[in-house]
Amino acid sequence: xxxxPMAKREKRITIxxxxxxxxxxxxxxxxxxxxxxAISSKIKKMVEDKAKELNYIHNTNAANLRRGFSRIIGxxxxxxxxxxxxxxxxxxxxxxxxHQHSLIICQTExxxxxxxxxxxxxxxxxxxxxxISLSLETQxxxxxxxxxxxHIHFIQFDRISPAIDSYTVVNDNEEASYQAVVxxxxxxxxxxxxxxxxxxxxxxxxxxxGYKNALKDFGLTFYEDFVKDEIxxxxxxxxxxxxxxxxxxxxxxxxxxxxxxxxxVLEALQQLNLSSPKDVGIIGFANEMFxxxxxxxxxxxxQFSYEMGEQIAELYFSEVMKQKDNEEIKTIKVKxxxxxxxxxxx
Amino acid sequence: xxxxPMAKREKRITIxxxxxxxxxxxxxxxxxxxxxxAISSKIKKMVEDKAKELNYIHNTNAANLRRGFSRIIGxxxxxxxxxxxxxxxxxxxxxxxxHQHSLIICQTExxxxxxxxxxxxxxxxxxxxxxISLSLETQxxxxxxxxxxxHIHFIQFDRISPAIDSYTVVNDNEEASYQAVVxxxxxxxxxxxxxxxxxxxxxxxxxxxGYKNALKDFGLTFYEDFVKDEIxxxxxxxxxxxxxxxxxxxxxxxxxxxxxxxxxVLEALQQLNLSSPKDVGIIGFANEMFxxxxxxxxxxxxQFSYEMGEQIAELYFSEVMKQKDNEEIKTIKVKxxxxxxxxxxx
DNA sequence: AATATTTTAGAAATCGATTTCCTATAGCCT
DNA sequence: AGGCTATAGGAAATCGATTTCTAAAATATT
Numbered sequence: 001x002x003x004x005p006m007a008k009r010e011k012r013i014t015i016x017x018x019x020x021x022x023x024x025x026x027x028x029x030x031x032x033x034x035x036x037x038a039i040s041s042k043i044k045k046m047v048e049d050k051a052k053e054l055n056y057i058h059n060t061n062a063a064n065l066r067r068g069f070s071r072i073i074g075x076x077x078x079x080x081x082x083x084x085x086x087x088x089x090x091x092x093x094x095x096x097x098x099h100q101h102s103l104i105i106c107q108t109e110x111x112x113x114x115x116x117x118x119x120x121x122x123x124x125x126x127x128x129x130x131x132i133s134l135s136l137e138t139q140x141x142x143x144x145x146x147x148x149x150x151h152i153h154f155i156q157f158d159r160i161s162p163a164i165d166s167y168t169v170v171n172d173n174e175e176a177s178y179q180a181v182v183x184x185x186x187x188x189x190x191x192x193x194x195x196x197x198x199x200x201x202x203x204x205x206x207x208x209x210g211y212k213n214a215l216k217d218f219g220l221t222f223y224e225d226f227v228k229d230e231i232x233x234x235x236x237x238x239x240x241x242x243x244x245x246x247x248x249x250x251x252x253x254x255x256x257x258x259x260x261x262x263x264x265v266l267e268a269l270q271q272l273n274l275s276s277p278k279d280v281g282i283i284g285f286a287n288e289m290f291x292x293x294x295x296x297x298x299x300x301x302x303q304f305s306y307e308m309g310e311q312i313a314e315l316y317f318s319e320v321m322k323q324k325d326n327e328e329i330k331t332i333k334v335k336x337x338x339x340x341x342x343x344x345x346x
Numbered sequence: 347x348x349x350x351p352m353a354k355r356e357k358r359i360t361i362x363x364x365x366x367x368x369x370x371x372x373x374x375x376x377x378x379x380x381x382x383x384a385i386s387s388k389i390k391k392m393v394e395d396k397a398k399e400l401n402y403i404h405n406t407n408a409a410n411l412r413r414g415f416s417r418i419i420g421x422x423x424x425x426x427x428x429x430x431x432x433x434x435x436x437x438x439x440x441x442x443x444x445h446q447h448s449l450i451i452c453q454t455e456x457x458x459x460x461x462x463x464x465x466x467x468x469x470x471x472x473x474x475x476x477x478i479s480l481s482l483e484t485q486x487x488x489x490x491x492x493x494x495x496x497h498i499h500f501i502q503f504d505r506i507s508p509a510i511d512s513y514t515v516v517n518d519n520e521e522a523s524y525q526a527v528v529x530x531x532x533x534x535x536x537x538x539x540x541x542x543x544x545x546x547x548x549x550x551x552x553x554x555x556g557y558k559n560a561l562k563d564f565g566l567t568f569y570e571d572f573v574k575d576e577i578x579x580x581x582x583x584x585x586x587x588x589x590x591x592x593x594x595x596x597x598x599x600x601x602x603x604x605x606x607x608x609x610x611v612l613e614a615l616q617q618l619n620l621s622s623p624k625d626v627g628i629i630g631f632a633n634e635m636f637x638x639x640x641x642x643x644x645x646x647x648x649q650f651s652y653e654m655g656e657q658i659a660e661l662y663f664s665e666v667m668k669q670k671d672n673e674e675i676k677t678i679k680v681k682x683x684x685x686x687x688x689x690x691x692x
Numbered sequence: 693a694a695t696a697t698t699t700t701a702g703a704a705a706t707c708g709a710t711t712t713c714c715t716a717t718a719g720c721c722t
Numbered sequence: 723a724g725g726c727t728a729t730a731g732g733a734a735a736t737c738g739a740t741t742t743c744t745a746a747a748a749t750a751t752t
Contacts (some may be wrong), residue, residue, distance in 0.1 A: 062737090093453055
């Protein structure tokens with residue numbers, strides 16, 4: 001791909017300009033601006049005043065090159081405009097600003113190829129750390145190894161691969177899923193279906209496991225046919241629900257690993273003239289804003305996405321950044337909460 | 347604020363390492379990697395192979411410093427996790443990736459102070475261009491002048507300040523607002539209220555103007571009391587609607603400049619046992635996802651946020667990037683569309 | 693075959709800040 | 723007052739890639 005060259009911008013004021021106009025050495029200017037103790041407050045004042053006067057702005061690029069780190073953190077998410085991820089990013093951003101770090105954000109649109117490119121880009125940009133939530137397509141982890149090879153810190157969150165050793169921040173998915181089923185069972189639902197994402201992702205395996213465990217613990221029947229692993233959109237949720245609800249042995253409740261899928265199930269019910277919660281219970285994941293607005297309102301597992309973002313960034317600043325080579329690698333579990341709404345209350 | 351120092355990462359492979367191991371000059375390596383025509387394909391091949399073998403990764407920082415530009419674009423929005431802005435960012439990101447540019451994203455949380463800081467940060471990072479949508483608080487533009495002083499391109503979008511000369515990408519807000527009122531009028535609503543944002547923002551002035559013009563053109567009465575300028579949240583929308591709907595002369599329709607405000611109006615109606623669309627018409631702005639999910643579904647002005655993002659980035663790559671000093675500055679209007687739903691259909 | 697021209701590769705300067713090492717001066721002590 | 727220690731400020735190297743300038747080698751021309 002050809003890259004259009006760009007006109008160089010006009011030069012801006014550098015520490016050399018400040019030094020010359022004050023008749024001191026550039027190194028002194030640098031020290032003054034960095035508040036070094038080896039510089040008198042008289043000179044510091046001079047330099048600061050002159051910097052203001054001439055509109056000096058620090059060139060992070062030059063400093064980064066010399067220092068070897070950038071105070072930039074890279075974030076890779078499947079979709080920036082899904083509110084779960086948007087909230088995580090917002091939380092990360094808030095904490096990063098507090099620590100004077102910037103954020104470079106990439107989206108993979110659920111494609112492995114784009115994920116690999118994003119990793120490349122971030123390494124090139126010299127980011128200090130990469131925070132990543134894997135795409136649905138991702139099954140190989142060579143590109144994550146690449147991050148390690150370049151000695152860049154990284155933290156996986158939500159959609160993680162256990163195949164690679166790293167700090168992680170996740171919900172307790174198995175437990176959350178278990179509790180969701182417990183909730184449905186307590187509301188009197190007996191035949192609970194599971195609509196999850198691709199089973200090669202850890203996250204969905206755990207949720208499925210929690211689902212199975214709860215069925216067993218509560219003596220509920222496990223129907224192989226009620227378990228679907230590739231349901232990730234409203235459309236596929238609707239389609240699959242339509243199908244299941246028209247078989248002989250039909251589910252009377254759905255545990256969906258996404259609120260969007262819950263929505264699809266709801267649409268299916270409406271089409272079949274069934275009602276929730278009376279005929280069918282529904283609970284989803286993520287507590288998207290719309291869950292409280294639809295009729296009936298949708299129960300959901302709140303994953304505390306904004307807080308997850310904060311915790312990811314805080315983990316970086318409190319531990320990962322200072323990580324020694326042989327230090328223990330940590331997993332943080334973010335709380336979850338069953339938000340009971342109409343769709344599962346009978 | 348103290349900044350914790352960071353351990354320098356282990357060194358990675360540089361062009362010098364490649365050069366040494368191939369017994370050629372670093373400059374030749376650079377040229378080879380940049381596919382310069384002054385290098386034989388034999389050497390290019392050698393260099394590329396060796397680069398792969400040693401896992402060489404280009405150091406953007408060093409290149410940026412030398413070149414004077416960064417291929418990084420800074421984006422400043424009020425809130426990353428509002429779907430309108432999240433969509434815009436997603437659109438921008440898509441186009442930037444196509445042009446091998448990265449994105450640094452800042453959120454202001456509607457605070458001028460954070461906006462000023464964000465601008466500072468982006469200038470320091472040597473971004474090539476800043477894309478900004480102003481915070482609700484922003485009334486001064488000194489910080490935007492600062493962008494210009496540093497010869498950094500910039501484009502304002504959506505919430506713009508006309509006080510400063512720049513490329514802009516916006517909806518035709520006056521027209522959209524006008525059409526929204528026309529739509530309400532055609533549905534038989536007579537007493538239309540306007541719930542808008544702070545009048546110091548251009549955007550809201552235009553929408554108010556469109557509203558006024560439409561009232562006049564359609565011979566509808568203009569009630570001073572029906573026009574509110576600081577309604578930007580669901581809560582304030584509800585509160586103000588409750589108030590207006592309990593006065594003597596009450597509105598029978600609301601034009602809200604945000605879907606969140608529409609939602610508040612709807613809540614007010616429910617509390618007062620009024621119904622929409624029968625008693626009161628509602629139309630909002632942004633076509634947020636939830637507008638089609640609530641009961642009754644909410645009409646809205648689709649602002650095509652994702653497309654707006656794409657157009658912003660495309661404007662940069664097609665024109666701004668190549669901008670000559672005395673070139674004409676352009677405004678792009680992004681289409682809008684009235685999405686008629688239940689809340690305004692009677 | 694001798695000269696002119698074009699290619700190809702290398703040497704060295706450069707971008708702007710940081711940092712290490714060194715020197716001069718001020719301040720301190722006996 | 724002489725000598726010693728702190729302290730403040732400067733000189734120069736450095737980070738890694740790009741780019742300009744130069745020169746040698748390869749090719750073309752007459």
